[in-house]
Amino acid sequence: xxxxxxxxxxxxxxxxxxxxxxxxxxxxxxxxxxxxxxxxxxxxxxxxxxxxxxxxxxxxxxxxxxxxxxxxxxxxxxxxxxxxxxxxxxxxxxxxxxxxxxxxxxxxxxxxxxxxxxxxxxxxxxxxxxxxxxxxxxxxxxxxxxxxxxxxxxxxxxxxxxxxxxxxxxxxxxxxxxxxxxxxxxxxxxxxxxxxxxxxxxxxxxxxxxxxxxxxxxxxxxxxxxxxxxxxxxxxxxxxxxxx
Amino acid sequence: xxxxxxxxxxxxxxxxxxxxxxxxxxxxxxxxxxxxxxxxxxxxxxxxxxxxxxxxxxxxxxxxxxxxxxxxxxxxxxxxxxxxxxxxxxxxxxxxxxxxxxxxxxxxxxxxxxxxxxxxxxxxxxxxxxxxxxxxxxxxxxxxxxxxxxxxxxxxxxxxxxxxxxxxxxxxxxxxxxxxxxxxxxxxxxxxxxxxxxxxxxxxxxxxxxxxxxxxxxxxxxxxxxxxxxxxxxxxxxxxxxxxxxxx
Numbered sequence: 001x002x003x004x005x006x007x008x009x010x011x012x013x014x015x016x017x018x019x020x021x022x023x024x025x026x027x028x029x030x031x032x033x034x035x036x037x038x039x040x041x042x043x044x045x046x047x048x049x050x051x052x053x054x055x056x057x058x059x060x061x062x063x064x065x066x067x068x069x070x071x072x073x074x075x076x077x078x079x080x081x082x083x084x085x086x087x088x089x090x091x092x093x094x095x096x097x098x099x100x101x102x103x104x105x106x107x108x109x110x111x112x113x114x115x116x117x118x119x120x121x122x123x124x125x126x127x128x129x130x131x132x133x134x135x136x137x138x139x140x141x142x143x144x145x146x147x148x149x150x151x152x153x154x155x156x157x158x159x160x161x162x163x164x165x166x167x168x169x170x171x172x173x174x175x176x177x178x179x180x181x182x183x184x185x186x187x188x189x190x191x192x193x194x195x196x197x198x199x200x201x202x203x204x205x206x207x208x209x210x211x212x213x214x215x216x217x218x219x220x221x222x223x224x225x226x227x228x229x230x231x232x233x234x235x236x237x238x239x240x241x242x243x244x
Numbered sequence: 245x246x247x248x249x250x251x252x253x254x255x256x257x258x259x260x261x262x263x264x265x266x267x268x269x270x271x272x273x274x275x276x277x278x279x280x281x282x283x284x285x286x287x288x289x290x291x292x293x294x295x296x297x298x299x300x301x302x303x304x305x306x307x308x309x310x311x312x313x314x315x316x317x318x319x320x321x322x323x324x325x326x327x328x329x330x331x332x333x334x335x336x337x338x339x340x341x342x343x344x345x346x347x348x349x350x351x352x353x354x355x356x357x358x359x360x361x362x363x364x365x366x367x368x369x370x371x372x373x374x375x376x377x378x379x380x381x382x383x384x385x386x387x388x389x390x391x392x393x394x395x396x397x398x399x400x401x402x403x404x405x406x407x408x409x410x411x412x413x414x415x416x417x418x419x420x421x422x423x424x425x426x427x428x429x430x431x432x433x434x435x436x437x438x439x440x441x442x443x444x445x446x447x448x449x450x451x452x453x454x455x456x457x458x459x460x461x462x463x464x465x466x467x468x469x470x471x472x473x474x475x476x477x478x479x480x481x482x483x484x485x486x487x488x489x490x491x492x
Contacts, residue, residue, distance in 0.1 A: 045331070048335045080332060084332060086258070086329055142332075145332065
């Protein structure tokens with residue numbers, strides 16, 4: 001469903017992503033791991049067509065993102081980092097807007113909104129201005145926006161960031177359930193999440209893929225058998241200055 | 245084609261609603277109508293003119309709009325960038341130009357509605373005297389086009405920065421430049437040392453030169469073309485700025 005080939009992105013002289021390639025099929029949940037600034041968000045932004053790659057290509061459902069941006073965007077649901085939304089709108093009008101932008105009208109729109117409101121537990125805040133909501137609700141509102149058109153591909157940039165443990169658990173469960181019928185990529189800092197929700201994980205460091213495998217395979221590669229130790233052994237903290 | 249206008253209209257509706265969901269729209273309307281009335285009846289010399297026309301109202305509009313239109317347009321793109329919603333908007337299944345046009349149309353409709361609310365002045369003139377309502381109508385067309393030109397420039401400056409204050413100031417400066425190149429105190433000064441054809445050529449770029457035609461009741465296709473090309477050019481430039489911003 002998602003095919004990323006030799007994807008690279010430079011901002012000026014800084015290389016954010018270098019030669020990243022991977023594939024995600026239907027029924028797969030890919031966990032995207034890496035330290036801050038490793039290029040996770042940049043890669044996701046290129047897959048969703050928000051920023052064009054400097055080199056390489058992305059295709060979603062067999063269509064190239066650069067050549068058929070609108071068709072590709074139709075099949076993607078995207079939760080950007082920090083879950084932005086139009087804060088002056090109410091939850092309901094925001095979801096109506098998102099549904100309408102996805103071409104949903106009338107009864108189709110109403111039932112789509114009902115479905116995501118239930119899925120993301122927004123029943124009690126529908127009429128409230130997004131501005132007045134807690135971070136967890138804002139996050140779920142933006143997630144609902146990404147699900148409203150029931151996309152085949154989901155790109156979720158840190159979907160559990162800022163949620164409390166209960167909410168984190170719920171989102172993970174939701175991702176795992178939806179992963180059975182969709183292709184999902186989600187990024188996270190939390191290593192347990194990978195074990196809890198992913199069928200496969202990619203670790204990215206300074207723009208390059210440094211590991212790719214099932215959570216079990218990755219764990220097995222650490223001497224201690226812990227994912228965290230493996231992660232720490234192959235990535236570099238941004239506080240360590242590069243030598244040479 | 246139908247689907248692309250549906251998306252534009254969805255964006256425009258959201259943008260219009262955003263004006264009214266915050267106090268922006270009401271503050272804008274009240275200030276606009278107060279100031280327009282104030283200028284018309286004091287400096288404009290509405291009664292002293294002794295003629296049944298809206299000249300006192302229309303003469304002040306280029307200056308009043310100079311501040312109010314950038315104020316209405318400054319948030320269009322800078323707010324999207326500040327909130328990060330630009331990433332949502334541009335990953336929805338639409339082309340960038342549709343978002344640009346949708347946002348522009350929403351603000352323009354809002355400004356036209358503000359203009360329409362000045363109708364009591366028209367009623368007053370008609371009650372007191374016997375004005376040429378054709379000239380008044382053409383005056384309003386000119387005013388709407390002027391607002392559109394300023395607004396397109398505000399869109400452009402708004403796309404340049406996530407800071408609304410900077411977007412506002414840049415828009416005022418650019419619009420002021422478009423006024424001043426045809427502002428007679430300044431062109432007279434220029435005429436002292438520059439050849440007359442040069443002064444005239446420069447003043448052709450001014451909004452005032454083209455706005456005045458409409459106020460005389462002359463609907464000249466060149467004036468119309470001028471305003472439409474300023475809008476088209478500024479909106480096109482907005483698209484380039486947004487694309488560059490995404491390319492990084």
